[in-house]
Amino acid sequence: MPRTLFQKIWDAHVVAERDDGEALLYVDRHLTHDLHYRRFDALREQGRTVRRPELLFATPDHSIPTTARTIADIPAGEMRDTVEGLARNAAEFGVTHFDMTDERHGIVHVVGPEQGLTLPGITLVCGDSHTSTHGALGCLAFGIGASEVEHVLATQTLWQTKPKTMRISVDGGLGFGVTAKDVILAIIRQIGAAGGTGHAVEYAGSAIRGLSMEGRMTLCNMTIEAGARSGLVAPDDSTIDYVAGRPFAPKDDKWDLAVAYWRGLPSDDEARFDTEITVDGDAIAPMVTWGNSPQDAVQVTDRIPDPSAESDPERRADMETTLGYMDLKPGTPMTDVAVDKVFIGSCTNSRIEDLRVAALVAKGRRAQVQTLVVPGSGLVKRQAEAEGLDRIFTNAGMEWREPGCSMCVAMNGDMLAPGERAASTSNRNFRGRQGLGSRTHLVSPAMAAAAAVSGRFADVRVLMRGAN
Amino acid sequence: MQPFTTLTAVAVPIDIANCDTDQIIPARFLRRAKDDPEYPRFLFHDLRFNTDGSEKDFSFNDSAFQGAGIVVADINWGCGSSRENAVTALLANGIRAVIAPSIADIHYSNCTKRGVVPVILDRDTCALMRRQLHDNPSARITVDLKAQTVLGPDGARHDFDIRAFDRYRLLHGLDDIALTLEHEAAITAFEANRRAASDWLS
Ligand code: SF4
Numbered sequence: 071m072p073r074t075l076f077q078k079i080w081d082a083h084v085v086a087e088r089d090d091g092e093a094l095l096y097v098d099r100h101l102t103h104d105l106h107y108r109r110f111d112a113l114r115e116q117g118r119t120v121r122r123p124e125l126l127f128a129t130p131d132h133s134i135p136t137t138a139r140t141i142a143d144i145p146a147g148e149m150r151d152t153v154e155g156l157a158r159n160a161a162e163f164g165v166t167h168f169d170m171t172d173e174r175h176g177i178v179h180v181v182g183p184e185q186g187l188t189l190p191g192i193t194l195v196c197g198d199s200h201t202s203t204h205g206a207l208g209c210l211a212f213g214i215g216a217s218e219v220e221h222v223l224a225t226q227t228l229w230q231t232k233p234k235t236m237r238i239s240v241d242g243g244l245g246f247g248v249t250a251k252d253v254i255l256a257i258i259r260q261i262g263a264a265g266g267t268g269h270a271v272e273y274a275g276s277a278i279r280g281l282s283m284e285g286r287m288t289l290c291n292m293t294i295e296a297g298a299r300s301g302l303v304a305p306d307d308s309t310i311d312y313v314a315g316r317p318f319a320p321k322d323d324k325w326d327l328a329v330a331y332w333r334g335l336p337s338d339d340e341a342r343f344d345t346e347i348t349v350d351g352d353a354i355a356p357m358v359t360w361g362n363s364p365q366d367a368v369q370v371t372d373r374i375p376d377p378s379a380e381s382d383p384e385r386r387a388d389m390e391t392t393l394g395y396m397d398l399k400p401g402t403p404m405t406d407v408a409v410d411k412v413f414i415g416s417c418t419n420s421r422i423e424d425l426r427v428a429a430l431v432a433k434g435r436r437a438q439v440q441t442l443v444v445p446g447s448g449l450v451k452r453q454a455e456a457e458g459l460d461r462i463f464t465n466a467g468m469e470w471r472e473p474g475c476s477m478c479v480a481m482n483g484d485m486l487a488p489g490e491r492a493a494s495t496s497n498r499n500f501r502g503r504q505g506l507g508s509r510t511h512l513v514s515p516a517m518a519a520a521a522a523v524s525g526r527f528a529d530v531r532v533l534m535r536g537a538n
Numbered sequence: 539m540q541p542f543t544t545l546t547a548v549a550v551p552i553d554i555a556n557c558d559t560d561q562i563i564p565a566r567f568l569r570r571a572k573d574d575p576e577y578p579r580f581l582f583h584d585l586r587f588n589t590d591g592s593e594k595d596f597s598f599n600d601s602a603f604q605g606a607g608i609v610v611a612d613i614n615w616g617c618g619s620s621r622e623n624a625v626t627a628l629l630a631n632g633i634r635a636v637i638a639p640s641i642a643d644i645h646y647s648n649c650t651k652r653g654v655v656p657v658i659l660d661r662d663t664c665a666l667m668r669r670q671l672h673d674n675p676s677a678r679i680t681v682d683l684k685a686q687t688v689l690g691p692d693g694a695r696h697d698f699d700i701r702a703f704d705r706y707r708l709l710h711g712l713d714d715i716a717l718t719l720e721h722e723a724a725i726t727a728f729e730a731n732r733r734a735a736s737d738w739l740s
Contacts, residue, residue, distance in 0.1 A: 090701070094721055096729075098739060213644055215645075217622060225718045226725065229703065294618075320739070324740070328739075384555065498618060498619075502564055
C-alpha cells in the first residue's frame with residue numbers, strides 16, 4: 071500500500087499496539103530544557119531512572135537572561151534555581167548538557183538541528199509545543215506535556231493515537247520580501263488556529279521545496295499554531311546537505327546507510343492524505359498579525375479588519391475584545407501602526423538566515439525604537455559575528471544579546487511593559503505573552519527590521535526597493 | 539492520578555474562543571512547584587486579577603460559581619504552549635472536567651494524563667450550556683465517564699466520545715509508566731534491533 075512520509079516513520083517506530091488502536095512508539099531523540107528540571111526530581115521520587123540517557127540532550131533556554139554568560143551572572147532566585155536544577159540533574163543522570171558556557175547551547179529547537187541530533191526519519195520529542203520545528207528535516211517531531219516527559223525518561227516510549235494526515239501544498243514562487251514566516255502566517259490565516267487539530271501535516275509543493283532548511287524550520291515551527299502537533303517536509307538534497315558533517319549525524323558507512331534510507335522516506339506518489347489544502351504561493355505577501363491568535367493576520371498593505379463586517383456574532387464580539395486589548399481601530403492601515411519595541415529572535419526566527427535578512431534591512435539605517443536581536447544559539451551568534459552582522463545591528467542602534475528564548479515568552483527579564491506594542495519575530499501573539507498587558511504583532515525578521523528602522527510597520531518590499 | 543467515574547458539580551463558563559494555555563496560566567508562574575500554596579491563584583490569573591490584586595469582572599471570580607468542578611469552554615480550548623501546568627492549575631482549583639467544542643491536541647493529552655476528563659460536544663451545545671450557566675449558576679452538570687454522557691444544566695443528556703485507552707486510564711486512575719513497563723520485552727527487542735550493525739541510527 072502506498073504510504074505517506076508520516077506513515078513510514080510511524081510504522082518504523084511502533085513497539086507495541088493495543089486492540090483499541092493505541093500505539094507505543096519508540097522515541098529516538100528526547101530534547102529537554104530548563105523548565106523541565108523537576109521531571110528528573112519526580113523520577114527520582116518514584117524510584118525510577120532515565121532509561122536511555124544517551125538519547126537525551128538538555129540545554130537551558132527559557133530562563134537565561136540575554137545579558138548573562140554564566141550561571142553566576144543570573145540573579146539569585148527562580149531563574150537561577152531553574153538553570154542550576156537542570157545542570158544538577160543532567161550531571162546526576164548522565165545526560166549530555168550544553169550549558170551556558172558551552173557555545174552549543176541555545177534554544178532547544180535551534181540546537182537540535184544544528185548539532186545533527188535531529189535527523190530525517192527519526193522520532194523526536196521535547197516538552198515544548200514548538201518541537202514541531204524539527205519536522206523540517208523529515209522526522210516525526212512533536213511537543214509533549216510534563217507527564218509524557220516523565221514517561222519518555224522512564225521508558226523511551228510514548229503512547230500515541232495515530233493522527234490523521236494533512237498535506238498542505240504551496241505552489242508558485244515567493245515574491246521579493248516574502249519569507250517562510252509569511253507563508254506560515256498565510257497558511258494559519260487560511261486554515262485557522264485549530265485547522266490542523268488531530269493531524270500530522272506534510273508540507274509540499276514547489277514553494278516549499280524552494281525553501282532553505284532554516285525556512286522549513288520556521289514553517290514547521292509554527293505548525294502548532296495551526297493546531298497540528300507535527301509538521302513535516304520530505305527529506306531531499308537540501309536536507310541531506312544540511313545534515314552532512316554535523317557533530318551527531320551518522321558517519322562513514324552509517325552515513326551511506328542513512329542516506330539510502332532517507333531517500334525512501336518521501337510520500338509515495340499514490341499515497342492518500344485525509345485532508346488536502348492548497349495555498350497559492352504567488353499570492354502571499356509580507357504578513358502582520360493584528361490580534362491575539364496567530365490566525366489574526368493581514369498583509370502589510372491591508373487595514374485593521376472591521377468587526378462590523380463579520381457576520382458570525384460570536385466572532386464579531388471576539389474581534390471587538392481583541393481590538394480593545396490591542397488598542398487598534400478598525401480600518402487603520404497596518405503601516406500607520408507605530409511600535410514601541412522590536413524583538414528579533416525565538417525558535418521561529420533566530421537562525422543565521424533570519425539574522426542575515428534582518429541585517430540586510432538594518433544596514434545603514436537607524437532603529438527608531440528599542441530593538442533586541444537575540445541569536446538562537448551560541449553557534450549562530452559566533453557565525454553572525456564572523457559575518458559582521460552584530461556590527462550592522464549595533465551600528466543601527468540595536469542591541470545584540472546572548473542566545474535564549476528571551477522576549478518570546480518573557481521569562482528571563484526581557485519583556486514589554488503593560489500596553490507596549492512590539493513587532494516580534496516570535497510565534498505567539500497571545501495576551502500577556504511578552505509580559506503582562508503586552509501587545510504583540512508577529513512578523514518575519516525582514517519585516518521586524520523594517521518596523522525597527524521605521525518606528526511603525528512598514529512594507530519591507532517598498533523599503534528595500536527604494537534602497538536598490 | 540485520581541480515578542474519575544462520575545461527577546456532578548457546579549460548572550463555570552469560560553466564554554473565550556481559542557483560550558490558550560498562556561491565559562490558563564501565565565508563563566511567569568511556570569517555575570513554581572506543583573504544591574506551591576499559591577497555585578490556585580495562578581489559574582486564569584491575568585483574566586481574574588488587576589495588577590493591584592483586585593478582581594476583574596470574570597466568570598471564574600463570580601462567587602456563584604465557587605467550588606466549580608467543571609469548565610464549559612469555547613473552541614480550541616488549551617491551544618498554544620504545551621505547559622501541563624495548565625492542568626495543574628485546573629486541578630489546584632478542583633476542576634476535574636472540561637467541556638468544549640474542541641480542545642487542542644497537547645492539552646487534551648495532558649488532561650488525560652492527570653485526571654481531567656476532556657469532553658467534546660458541538661459548538662451550539664457548549665454555547666447553550668454557557669448561557670444556561672450564566673442564567674442559572676447554581677445548576678449542576680454531570681459528567682459520567684463510564685456511560686460517556688453529560689447531563690447539561692437543563693438536564694438534557696448528551697453523549698460524548700473519548701478514546702478507549704484514555705477512558706480506561708481515567709476511570710482507574712492508572713499510571714502510564716507502570717502500564718508501559720508491561721511491554722518491557724517489546725521495548726528491549728526494539729532496542730536490540732536498533733543496536734544492530736545494519737541500523738544507521740545505532
Ligand atoms: S523561543 Fe519561545 S516558543 Fe521557542 S522554545 Fe523558547 S519560549 Fe518556546
